[in-house]
Amino acid sequence: MAAAADGDHAAFAKLYDRLAGPIFSLVLRMVGDHAEAEDVFQEIFVRLWKSAPNYDGAQSSVFSWVVTIARGKAIDHLRSRGRRRQTFTESVDEFPEAAAASASAIEVTDAALLAQHHEEAGLVRRVLTELPGEQRESIELAFFGGLSHHEISARLQQPLGTVKARIRRGLLRLRDHLPGRGLGIRQAERESGKEAGSRP
Amino acid sequence: MIDEHQQEQAALHALGALTPAETAAFEREAAANPELARLADDLRETAAALAHTAPPVTPPAHLRAAVLETIGAPIPFGVAPRAPATNAHAAAIWLQSAAVAALLILGGWLWTDRQRLLHENEELRAADTLAQIQLRILTATPDRTTPGDAALLWNAARQEGRIETRRLPVPDKGKSYQLWVIDAAQKDHPINAGVVPIDDRGAGELRFHPARPSAHPAAFAISLEPSADPALAPQGPVLFVAQ
Numbered sequence: 334m335a336a337a338a339d340g341d342h343a344a345f346a347k348l349y350d351r352l353a354g355p356i357f358s359l360v361l362r363m364v365g366d367h368a369e370a371e372d373v374f375q376e377i378f379v380r381l382w383k384s385a386p387n388y389d390g391a392q393s394s395v396f397s398w399v400v401t402i403a404r405g406k407a408i409d410h411l412r413s414r415g416r417r418r419q420t421f422t423e424s425v426d427e428f429p430e431a432a433a434a435s436a437s438a439i440e441v442t443d444a445a446l447l448a449q450h451h452e453e454a455g456l457v458r459r460v461l462t463e464l465p466g467e468q469r470e471s472i473e474l475a476f477f478g479g480l481s482h483h484e485i486s487a488r489l490q491q492p493l494g495t496v497k498a499r500i501r502r503g504l505l506r507l508r509d510h511l512p513g514r515g516l517g518i519r520q521a522e523r524e525s526g527k528e529a530g531s532r533p
Numbered sequence: 534m535i536d537e538h539q540q541e542q543a544a545l546h547a548l549g550a551l552t553p554a555e556t557a558a559f560e561r562e563a564a565a566n567p568e569l570a571r572l573a574d575d576l577r578e579t580a581a582a583l584a585h586t587a588p589p590v591t592p593p594a595h596l597r598a599a600v601l602e603t604i605g606a607p608i609p610f611g612v613a614p615r616a617p618a619t620n621a622h623a624a625a626i627w628l629q630s631a632a633v634a635a636l637l638i639l640g641g642w643l644w645t646d647r648q649r650l651l652h653e654n655e656e657l658r659a660a661d662t663l664a665q666i667q668l669r670i671l672t673a674t675p676d677r678t679t680p681g682d683a684a685l686l687w688n689a690a691r692q693e694g695r696i697e698t699r700r701l702p703v704p705d706k707g708k709s710y711q712l713w714v715i716d717a718a719q720k721d722h723p724i725n726a727g728v729v730p731i732d733d734r735g736a737g738e739l740r741f742h743p744a745r746p747s748a749h750p751a752a753f754a755i756s757l758e759p760s761a762d763p764a765l766a767p768q769g770p771v772l773f774v775a776q
Contacts, residue, residue: 346601357592359584362675366776371596378600393574397581404549454585461586462678469678475548476583477675482550497541504544508579 334395338385345382352396353378355454356403362477363407373410377403408479460510468503471496539569547576588672669753669775671696679772681735685712685753693742694726696753701735709760712741713767717749723767729755752776 336344356377361370380402388398461469474480474488482500486493535543542559545551551559563570671683681701687694696712704710710731713723724743731737755773 342601342604345604346597349597349600353592353597354589355584355587357596358587358590361590362587371593374592374596375600375603379603382600382604394578394581396584397578400581400584401549401577403584408549453582454589457582457585461583472548472583473675473678475545475550476580477587480550481552482545483552485550497545500548500550501537501541501544504547504576504579505540507582508575511579511582 334385334388334390337382338388345385348381348395349378352399355396356399359400359403359477360407363404363479364410369410369414373406377406380406404476404479411479457507457511460507463510464503464506465499468499468506471499472503472507475500535566535569535572539566540572543569543573543576546573547580671753671755671773671775674771674774681773683729683755683773683775685775687750687753689748689750692746693740694753695740696729696738698729698731698737699735701731701737703731703733703735704757704760707760708757708769710737710755710772711758711767711769712739713754713756714743714747714750715752715754716745716747717751720751723754726753728758728760 334344334348337348353374357370357374360373360377361367364370364373377399381399384402388395392398393401461472464472471485471489474485475482478485480488482493482496485491485500486496489496539562542551542555543563546556546559546563559573563573667687667689669685669687671685673679673681679702681698683696683698683701685694685696698710701710710729712726712729714726715723724745724747726741726743727739729737729739753775754767754771756767756771757769758767759769
């Protein structure tokens with residue numbers, strides 16, 4: 334990350350290879366349209382390149398920093414087109430075609446990292462599915478739907494306090510069941526000594 | 534000591550679910566409270582991990598070249614970035630390559646009976662032009678995250694398709710899975726494509742003809758409906774969708 338921040342294109346390409354899969358999957362799930370997801374995805378990585386010097390490894394893992402930027406871009410996109418999943422038709426319109434891009438492949442050479450991601454993904458999914466349904470629903474509406482707690486309350490027709498409590502309990506429980514911070518990429522950063530991406 | 538309200542704010546902050554004013558207020562508070570700041574950091578990392586639960590999709594290879602070209606990186610010989618995708622452009626590309634992509638996608642589809650599906654695809658291809666056949670993978674809607682998989686083949690020329698499911702939850706008594714075709718020109722009027730029969734392992738198969746022709750199916754969806762009252766329009770929750 335530090336090398337990418339210093340303008341090293343090769344380092345940034347490596348960063349891309351590590352992050353492209355999970356970030357594209359996230360964006361596609363959020364915006365629900367493959368072509369739009371591609372546009373948003375490109376904007377995200379260009380933004381990462383420009384913002385890399387601002388990354389502070391003492392505050393967050395690279396992964397969580399990138400996810401924050403990616404979600405911000407995706408939410409901006411959703412708001413700009415003014416579409417939200419509220420009706421049957423909108424739900425259908427916006428839902429991602431998860432396999433649409435599977436025909437093509439990026440060049441990822443770090444098989445161990447990929448395997449680790451798969452393992453982590455399985456763990457997170459498992460822990461998430463173990464949450465009570467109402468907690469999981471509220472968390473997913475916030476994370477993937479980009480909804481505020483007020484919007485979730487209105488959407489689920491539940492009191493605001495109930496929604497807040499569900500999110501609090503659910504996220505704390507997730508934290509307690511997921512080992513370590515940052516999962517995977519942060520761990521990989523630590524092991525490879527790359528966590529010194531903190532900028533002076 | 535952090536109270537429940539602060540925990541709530543930290544959790545909502547981690548998910549980006551606070552309003553801008555609430556976000557600013559929380560960040561001011563966290564800046565003055567190291568314990569709260571640590572909790573906020575932890576929950577932000579936890580929230581980021583949720584990205585792993587999105588259905589895994591590999592980004593198209595041309596995006597890598599496009600990104601690297603945009604930032605001014607040297608592009609290896611033979612790797613040609615495409616212009617940033619516009620909706621119409623990407624849609625056209627998708628339409629042109631859908632049938633070919635179908636076979637490639639199918640290669641990654643880990644169904645035990647995928648060979649049978651491939652065979653059928655080959656048969657359909659033989660009868661029609663390649664572009665008339667599409668493979669659609671249905672994915673659980675984020676609101677429901679219903680387990681299981683579903684995929685369908687659609688032959689636009691014949692106005693017929695075939696859907697297969699596996700590991701879907703067995704519906705409660707009196708409920709059934711109903712398939713819908715959403716035509717691009719009539720999105721508010723989904724077309725009933727029949728009930729998908731499910732066995733006790735959640736496996737199902739249906740060869741279907743929509744109740745009305747659909748010149749341009751924008752999407753296919755499965756909802757959960759009362760069995761005894763075949764729905765003319767979706768009443769129940771949408772569980773799976775494919776565009």
